[in-house]
Amino acid sequence: MTSFSAPKGVPDYFPPASASFVAVRETLSEAARRAGYGYIELPVFEDTALFARGVGESTDVVSKEMYTFEDRGGRSITLRPEGTAGVMRAVIEHGLDRGQLPTKLYYAGQFFRAENPQAGRYRQFHQVGVEAIGVDDPALDAEVIAVADAGFRALGLTGYRLEITSLGDSTCRPQYREKLQAFLSTLPLDEETRRRAEINPLRVLDDKRPEVRELVAEAPLMVDNLSPECRDHYEQVKGHLNDLGVKFTENPRMVRGLDYYTKTTFEFVHDGLGSQSGIGGGGRYDGLMEQLGGQPLSGVGFGLGVDRALLACQAEGIVPGDPSRCDVFGVPLGEAAKARLVAIAGELRAAGVRVDLAYGGKGLKGSMKAADRSGARYALVLGERDIESGSVQLKELGSGEQHAVPLDGVVGAVREALAR
RNA sequence: GUGGGUGUAGCUCAGCUGGCAGAGCACUGGGUUGUGAUCCCAGGUGUCGCGGGUUCAAGUCCCGUCACUCACCCCA
Numbered sequence: 001m002t003s004f005s006a007p008k009g010v011p012d013y014f015p016p017a018s019a020s021f022v023a024v025r026e027t028l029s030e031a032a033r034r035a036g037y038g039y040i041e042l043p044v045f046e047d048t049a050l051f052a053r054g055v056g057e058s059t060d061v062v063s064k065e066m067y068t069f070e071d072r073g074g075r076s077i078t079l080r081p082e083g084t085a086g087v088m089r090a091v092i093e094h095g096l097d098r099g100q101l102p103t104k105l106y107y108a109g110q111f112f113r114a115e116n117p118q119a120g121r122y123r124q125f126h127q128v129g130v131e132a133i134g135v136d137d138p139a140l141d142a143e144v145i146a147v148a149d150a151g152f153r154a155l156g157l158t159g160y161r162l163e164i165t166s167l168g169d170s171t172c173r174p175q176y177r178e179k180l181q182a183f184l185s186t187l188p189l190d191e192e193t194r195r196r197a198e199i200n201p202l203r204v205l206d207d208k209r210p211e212v213r214e215l216v217a218e219a220p221l222m223v224d225n226l227s228p229e230c231r232d233h234y235e236q237v238k239g240h241l242n243d244l245g246v247k248f249t250e251n252p253r254m255v256r257g258l259d260y261y262t263k264t265t266f267e268f269v270h271d272g273l274g275s276q277s278g279i280g281g282g283g284r285y286d287g288l289m290e291q292l293g294g295q296p297l298s299g300v301g302f303g304l305g306v307d308r309a310l311l312a313c314q315a316e317g318i319v320p321g322d323p324s325r326c327d328v329f330g331v332p333l334g335e336a337a338k339a340r341l342v343a344i345a346g347e348l349r350a351a352g353v354r355v356d357l358a359y360g361g362k363g364l365k366g367s368m369k370a371a372d373r374s375g376a377r378y379a380l381v382l383g384e385r386d387i388e389s390g391s392v393q394l395k396e397l398g399s400g401e402q403h404a405v406p407l408d409g410v411v412g413a414v415r416e417a418l419a420r
Numbered sequence: 421g422u423g424g425g426u427g428u429a430g431c432u433c434a435g436c437u438g439g440c441a442g443a444g445c446a447c448u449g450g451g452u453u454g455u456g457a458u459c460c461c462a463g464g465u466g467u468c469g470c471g472g473g474u475u476c477a478a479g480u481c482c483c484g485u486c487a488c489u490c491a492c493c494c495c496a
Contacts (some may be wrong), residue, residue, distance in 0.1 A: 005487085060494050082496085111496080116421080118490060127496055191495095208492090255496055268496095278496060305496030333454065366448080368456035383454060397456070405493085 001386055009117030016323035021126075023321025024155060025108055025306045027051045031151035035143060037130050040105040042086045044112075048076040054085035054292055056259025058199055065113040079112035082127040082258065083303055084285065085292070091133055092294035101134030106352050108306075119274035120308050129282075131301035135290070138250065141264040141300050148268060148280050148302050155309065156318045160270040160279060163251035164241075165223060166234040168200075169262040169286050172227035177201060179200070179220050179348040187215050195347075206255040221252040227281045230263055232244055236290035237264050260285040264300065272315025275345030279312055286353035286364060308392075325373025330357040332366040333383035340407070341382050347411050353418065378417060380410070395408065 006012055013021040028254050029039075048068050055062050067079040080086055087105055090096070095105050108128045117123060130147060145162065152160060168176060184197040184204055193212065197204050205216055226234060241248055248266075256265050265283030271280070283300030290296040313320055330345055332338035338357075344354040356374055358367035371379040381393040381402075392410055394417060395402035405413035 008487090065494080113421080113495075115494070116492095117488095118492095121495070125496060129496095203494095272481090275491060276495070282496065303496055310496055363449085364454060365450090365452085367458075370456085372456040379456080381455065385454075395455075400456085402455080 005125065009115070011122050013327065019321040019323045020313065020319060021306065021310055024310045025126065027154050027320065028151040028304050028306065029106060029108050030076050031049075031147050031154060032128065032130045035104070035130075035147045035313065037104045037106040037132075037147075040087060040090060040107050041215060042080075042083070042090060042107060042109070044110060045077045045079050047087055048078040050085050050089055050292070051078055051081060053286060054088065054260060055082060059257055059259055061113060061257060064316055065115050067112045071159070073115060076336060077282055077405060081111055081113050082130060083107055083109075083111065084258075084260070084288070084299075084301055087129075087131045088133075088289055088292050088294065088299070088399065089132075092289065092292060095290070097134050097295055097297055102140060102299075103133045104130070105133070106130040107173065117173070118276065120276035120305075120311050122307060125308075126306035127303040128306060129301060131299055131356045135283075135298045136233075136286070137156070138236035138264075138300040140235075141237045142244060142246070144300050144302055145237075145241060145248075145264075145266055146244045146246050146303055148282070151244055151304065152268065152279070152309065152312075155313055155320055157309070157312055157316060159272055159316055160268050160312065162246065162248040162266060162268055163235070163254055163268040164248050164251050164264065165250060166226055166237075166263050167265050168222050168226050168230050173222070173262070176220070176222050176225040176315055179225065179326070180205075183219050184216070189215070200255075202255050205253040207368040223250070223252045223271055233263055242389040256283060260291070261285040262295040262298075266302075268304070269317070273311045275306060278310065279303070279308045283350040289348050296417065313317065326356040326374050326376045328355045328378045328380060328414055329371035329374045329376035330355065331364065331371055331379050331381045332358065333364060333381070336384070336387060337382040340387065341363040344380065344410055346406075349416060351411050353411075353414060378414065380414070 001008065001078060035283070049064065049067070052062055057063065061081050066081055069077055069303065071077050078398050087107065091103060095149040099103040106129065109126065110124050111127055112122060112124055115121060132144055149162060167173060173207040180201045181197060184201055189197065189212070190236070202222070204212070205219060207213060207216070223234070224289050226230060253372050254265060254267060261283040263286065267281040268279045269277050270279045271277060280302055282300070284298060284300040286298045289299065328348060330342045341357055345357055348355045356376070358370050368379065377397060379395045379397055381395060384402070386392050390407050394413060396417070
């Protein structure tokens with residue numbers, strides 16, 4: 001006999017805790033809907049080349065973390081490691097950028113990265129994301145950031161901070177990159193860090209080791225080397241954030257792991273999660289759409305980690321959602337009563353009431369216990385005596401108060417009781 | 421890919437220098453033949469992760485292995 005376990009690094013969410021997972025995903029999605037973002041449902045696998053070209057061949061995500069396989073037609077397929085590339089592909093493919101701009105879309109779903117799992121880092125994880133495509137307006141950057149902030153606030157989270165910076169664009173980042181590399185080449189760095197300085201010099205600025213931090217303390221920063229346009233854009237974003245009442249701190253050493261980001265980039269950080277503290281991040285991407293074969297339009301978006309936001313809630317003692325399974329629980333005494341309650345449950349459900357029953361011939365004590373554990377506010381107790389008198393006992397489980405209601409008016413009586 | 425930690429009941433864990441496999445929670449039944457959440461009683465045949473070794477005797481010691489977990493790297 002073989003027994004199975006979930007693949008390495010993949011979380012299962014089941015009741016009652018899964019109610020919190022759903023509530024987090026739904027609360028973050030609602031924040032996007034409130035700002036006029038429409039839902040887009042995308043495939044979880046795409047042409048491998050889409051991610052290689054969109055995210056960047058040299059990124060860790062593409063070079064060593066993708067689930068890539070060949071399908072039966074010999075095509076190279078990859079389970080999506082992030083959301084933006086797929087959205088851009090769909091926008092280009094269906095001409096969603098041919099109408100009124102910006103095109104505002106949100107998505108929610110699973111993503112996959114073949115990393116070594118640890119606290120808050122899974123091989124299958126969930127994100128809610130938005131993309132606003134086609135307009136390069138600092139007010140839109142600020143809106144996207146404010147939507148993420150509103151989502152986290154709606155969950156009740158307070159222990160996070162927002163960090164922002166600007167990564168410049170193609171007119172100023174290449175020059176800055178050279179300047180930074182020149183600076184880094186003068187430092188006594190170890191072999192691996194030296195290699196990193198070649199591939200992605202900005203990443204060296206984000207090194208966690210104190211000795212490296214000290215070495216790069218005087219390094220030139222992107223924010224001090226922005227083009228006039230990028231600088232102006234960045235200043236306007238900060239101004240709009242202030243107008244929106246969104247608090248932020250500037251982190252000029254912030255680094256993003258995906259190549260497409262330009263200008264505004266941001267990250268939401270929570271300290272209660274362990275080492276993987278980012279609960280969401282995103283930014284503007286100027287060249288991505290053109291890179292993927294579309295118009296040269298800019299976009300801005302974010303990805304929020306649903307799993308991590310849930311961990312953040314747990315760290316703050318917040319329990320999102322309602323773990324109760326039903327409003328009313330039926331307790332039948334005997335077969336005739338069960339038949340009646342099964343029918344009544346159907347009627348109540350049709351009327352929008354959540355109903356469960358004691359199944360399997362439980363005794364009265366066991367059925368009452370099941371009613372209690374179900375989280376229902378009311379129990380409906382039905383036995384021979386009640387059937388004879390044409391009534392059913394409606395018991396409020398919190399107070400223990402119970403009274404008889406007519407069997408033929410049970411739906412109305414229950415709805416009235418629940419409305420109180 | 422590289423380190424550290426941990427593997428005992430459905431869950432959380434205790435189990436001392438080797439000597440009968442345990443607790444709490446959860447679950448089921450009963451105390452109360454029509455009332456839960458409180459209380460009392462009863463209910464456990466667990467490959468002690470797996471494989472080998474040492475020993476009269478291994479959950480405990482040794483070797484190997486696998487899994488989980490935290491961290492590095494990186495990211496949501």
